[in-house]
Amino acid sequence: MDLELMINSFPKLLTATFITIKLLSASLFFGLFIGLLFAILRLNKNPIINKFSYGYSYVFRGTPLLVQIFIIYYGLGQIEYLRSTVLWVILKEPYWCAIIAFSLNTGAYTSEILRSAFQTIKPGFIEAGKSLGISNKIIFYKIQIPIAIKQSLPAYGNEIILMLKGTSLASTVTLMDLTGVAKYIISTTFKPIEVFIVAGSIYLFMTFIIHNLIKFLEKKYSFYQ
Amino acid sequence: MNIIKKFGLGILITLFLTISANADKIRIGTEGAYPPWNSKDASGKLIGFEVELAWALCRYMERQCEIVEQDWDGMIPALLMRKFDAIMAGMSITAERQKTITFSQGYADEVAQLAVMKGSDLEGMDTPSGINLSLGGSDVKKALKTLTGALAGKTVCVQTATIHQNFLDSGDVGSVNVRTYKTQDEVNLDLTSGRCDAALAAAVAFTDYAEKSGKPVVLVGPTFSGGAFGNGVGVGIRQGGDDAIGQRDAQLLIDFNNAIDQARKNGDISRIATKWFGFDASM
Numbered sequence: 001m002d003l004e005l006m007i008n009s010f011p012k013l014l015t016a017t018f019i020t021i022k023l024l025s026a027s028l029f030f031g032l033f034i035g036l037l038f039a040i041l042r043l044n045k046n047p048i049i050n051k052f053s054y055g056y057s058y059v060f061r062g063t064p065l066l067v068q069i070f071i072i073y074y075g076l077g078q079i080e081y082l083r084s085t086v087l088w089v090i091l092k093e094p095y096w097c098a099i100i101a102f103s104l105n106t107g108a109y110t111s112e113i114l115r116s117a118f119q120t121i122k123p124g125f126i127e128a129g130k131s132l133g134i135s136n137k138i139i140f141y142k143i144q145i146p147i148a149i150k151q152s153l154p155a156y157g158n159e160i161i162l163m164l165k166g167t168s169l170a171s172t173v174t175l176m177d178l179t180g181v182a183k184y185i186i187s188t189t190f191k192p193i194e195v196f197i198v199a200g201s202i203y204l205f206m207t208f209i210i211h212n213l214i215k216f217l218e219k220k221y222s223f224y225q
Numbered sequence: 226m227n228i229i230k231k232f233g234l235g236i237l238i239t240l241f242l243t244i245s246a247n248a249d250k251i252r253i254g255t256e257g258a259y260p261p262w263n264s265k266d267a268s269g270k271l272i273g274f275e276v277e278l279a280w281a282l283c284r285y286m287e288r289q290c291e292i293v294e295q296d297w298d299g300m301i302p303a304l305l306m307r308k309f310d311a312i313m314a315g316m317s318i319t320a321e322r323q324k325t326i327t328f329s330q331g332y333a334d335e336v337a338q339l340a341v342m343k344g345s346d347l348e349g350m351d352t353p354s355g356i357n358l359s360l361g362g363s364d365v366k367k368a369l370k371t372l373t374g375a376l377a378g379k380t381v382c383v384q385t386a387t388i389h390q391n392f393l394d395s396g397d398v399g400s401v402n403v404r405t406y407k408t409q410d411e412v413n414l415d416l417t418s419g420r421c422d423a424a425l426a427a428a429v430a431f432t433d434y435a436e437k438s439g440k441p442v443v444l445v446g447p448t449f450s451g452g453a454f455g456n457g458v459g460v461g462i463r464q465g466g467d468d469a470i471g472q473r474d475a476q477l478l479i480d481f482n483n484a485i486d487q488a489r490k491n492g493d494i495s496r497i498a499t500k501w502f503g504f505d506a507s508m
Binding site: 074077078083092094172174183184186187188190191192 | 298299301302305321325382385386404405406407411414415417418419420
């Protein structure tokens with residue numbers, strides 16, 4: 001064990017952790033909107049609309065995240081026509097390709113989590129609102145969404161942690177995130193165990209914080225129980 | 226119960242036999258993704274200059290060999306962890322690597338060069354056709370200065386943990402935007418997609434890709450050798466030691482050096498190199 005290397009690599013890895021956090025928070029932000037949109041579409045009575053939403057979540061949950069990143073980064077980059085469009089400004093950057101892939105992926109999982117949360121809302125809550133003469137829109141925002149958030153917190157917490165670990169795949173498209181920098185240090189020191197232990201500990205610490213944050217929120221939203 | 230015991234014993238015996246059969250086999254690690262040095266054919270079989278050379282060297286050593294595939298970025302760690310005993314993967318002999326492992330004498334040498342897509346503004350740089358960084362001198366300084374100016378603000382792509390990355394990181398050509406990839410294939414893909422303004426690797430890696438893919442990849446600037454680019458490609462072996470295993474590694478280095486001597490004398494290296502590179506890259 002090379003303790004000196006572990007101590008020396010720590011600040012470099014910590015700097016790279018900011019990229020990981022940036023990737024994670026951007027993906028979760030976009031993913032939550034995508035997830036909410038597709039959960040609502042999924043609950044739509046129109047068969048075309050809800051089949052479309054089902055298809056989206058089926059494809060993105062049924063293929064590996066690594067394959068999705070490769071298709072978006074290397075795959076789309078090979079289409080000559082695309083390179084002449086405005087889209088290329090975004091797709092040229094590995095950072096945005098990673099965020100697009102992560103957002104679409106976590107969006108699919110989030111849509112399933114939110115859909116099941118919406119479906120477990122007892123009809124009595126909605127009927128109670130209606131009997132008070134509250135409009136459907138207000139019932140949706142003030143009754144259905146808060147209950148759905150509370151219901152989905154434990155599963156969503158899991159999804160955040162899975163996504164945190166998923167961001168390590170960003171290093172495969174040249175991004176210098178925590179895993180990318182760890183690999184870079186290993187490529188010059190040839191000591192994988194020491195460096196990966198430090199990188200792993202940083203991931204573990206982030207998981208610890210996310211876990212406790214979700215636990216805190218669960219407690220806060222544990223009304224009417 | 227008896228059956229389970231017999232079955233378990235059977236497994237143990239098989240395992241023991243496999244281990245002892247492998248004990249005196251030399252395992253050689255290669256990447257299988259850096260044509261024409263080493264690559265894989267359509268059926269997944271390892272082929273290339275180094276694969277063929279490895280079999281030739283094993284014949285001279287009169288030893289049984291096994292060629293093992295290993296990702297480039299884990300090559301030296303895997304050698305140190307004894308997943309195999311020798312590296313033959315287009316690995317240049319550099320002072321940096323010699324801190325961790327040792328090398329046989331070089332068996333082949335091949336220059337590095339920048340590649341761009343046809344029509345790039347990097348085409349037609351005014352530099353000598355080749356520079357040797359170990360020699361130095363005003364020619365080299367002037368060429369590096371031209372390169373520094375041409376590459377300023379450009380994204381140059383390289384495979385990770387290579388001499389090419391070391392050269393760009395050394396600052397000899399200013400502070401270019403270096404992007405690293407796991408394999409040379411991915412570097413080639415992003416060069417054609419336009420995400421890289423230029424790429425740096427062994428010149429043959431680009432000519433091989435241009436030929437096979439039909440993409441308009443062209444070589445620009447001087448060919449590089451010496452300095453960060455090392456002193457040719459050799460067999461990477463663990464540094465020897467005083468214990469039994471260390472002595473075996475030290476003996477392996479001697480065996481490889483002798484085998485390379487014989488293969489060179491008999492013209493085998495030249496012949497295999499010409500077959501794969503199209504020119505004699507042996508040394």
